[in-house]
Amino acid sequence: MVLVSRACVAVVDDHPLFRQGLAAVLRRELDLDVLGEAGGATGALDLARRFALDLVVIDVLMPEMSGISLASELFELQPRCKILGLSVIDDPGLIADMLRARACGYALKTQSIGEIVEAIRLVLGGLRYLPPSVSRDAIDVELARTELDPLHRLTRREREVFELLIRGHANDEIAAGLFISRRTVETHRLRIGKKLSAHSIVQLQRIAARHGGLGS
Numbered sequence: 001m002v003l004v005s006r007a008c009v010a011v012v013d014d015h016p017l018f019r020q021g022l023a024a025v026l027r028r029e030l031d032l033d034v035l036g037e038a039g040g041a042t043g044a045l046d047l048a049r050r051f052a053l054d055l056v057v058i059d060v061l062m063p064e065m066s067g068i069s070l071a072s073e074l075f076e077l078q079p080r081c082k083i084l085g086l087s088v089i090d091d092p093g094l095i096a097d098m099l100r101a102r103a104c105g106y107a108l109k110t111q112s113i114g115e116i117v118e119a120i121r122l123v124l125g126g127l128r129y130l131p132p133s134v135s136r137d138a139i140d141v142e143l144a145r146t147e148l149d150p151l152h153r154l155t156r157r158e159r160e161v162f163e164l165l166i167r168g169h170a171n172d173e174i175a176a177g178l179f180i181s182r183r184t185v186e187t188h189r190l191r192i193g194k195k196l197s198a199h200s201i202v203q204l205q206r207i208a209a210r211h212g213g214l215g216s
Contacts, residue, residue, distance in 0.1 A: 006033040007124050008051060012044040012070070013037075013059035013086070018109065022057065025113055032120070041065035041073070048077045055124055060087035060098060060106075063167055066209045071101035082123050086116070089206055090134050096142035097210045105129030151211050153195045161188040165201060166208045 009032050013019035019037050026032045035051045038044040041064045044056065056074060060067035071083045085098040085106040095106045107119040108131045119129040130136060154162060157178075164174045171189070175182045198204045 006031055007054040008033050008035050009120070010035055010044065010047045010051070010053055010056045011037045012040070012056060012062075012067075014039050014062045014064070015059070019059075022113070022116070025117065026120070029117065041070045044070055045073060045077065048074055048081070053078060053081045055082045055084060055120060057084050057086055057120065058103070060085050060089065060094065061205055061209050068097050068101045068209060071098065071103050075102045084120060084123050084129065087209075089202075089209075090131060091206050092134060092138035093142045094206055094210055095130065095134060095139050096145075099128075099139075099143065107131055108133070150196055150207060154192060158188050158192050158195075161185060162192050162204065162208075165189065165192070166205050168201075 009026060011019050011023045011026070011034065013022070016039065019039065023034050023037050027034050035053065036043075036047045038047055040062055044058070047053065048056070058067040058070055058074075062070070065073075067085055067087070071085070074081060074083060083101075083103040083105075085095070085103045086109060087094070087106070088109045090108055098106050105119055105123040105128055107116050107129060111119075111131060122129045130139060151159065151162075160178060161174055164177065169177070171182050171185045174180075174185045178185075192204070193199060196204065196207055198207060
């Protein structure tokens, strides 16, 4: 009987359906041993304190803490643990920031499950994995760039509105939560968009993930 060496893996994603589905697929692989799942940074760090992990799959956009910040913290706890970032966003700057945080690869949720499993195996084997649909040259350009945090341009109130926007709150909800008028919220949104050169919630979320604005 041949014994198969199994890599110890954890899956971190705040969407239960996706997280559980990916974990279920990985548990069927003979060379992978899923030791746990977590819906955010707190659970992920707890797993890292309890187990010696070979690889952690991390969702890049999470409300408690961005995957970028979490990757850095996991590296401090377990320097030998490899990290694969996972997201629906294929922005080269976001990918570069994840790599700077010591991730060993980055895959897209829009890829097939077979490609994600392949990405995990390649990273475990010591190789870097990047999604084939994203230009390597564009990622290299971003890696070479030193970018200042644009969030410092926001006022305190704009930062409060920004934090609620990236979590999906509507204008009326933000107005009620901050005890301001809906029109004031709309004004803040316009100013935030101009200061950050962002024209949609998705763009704001990209900026948040790249600069620690999701739960940091």
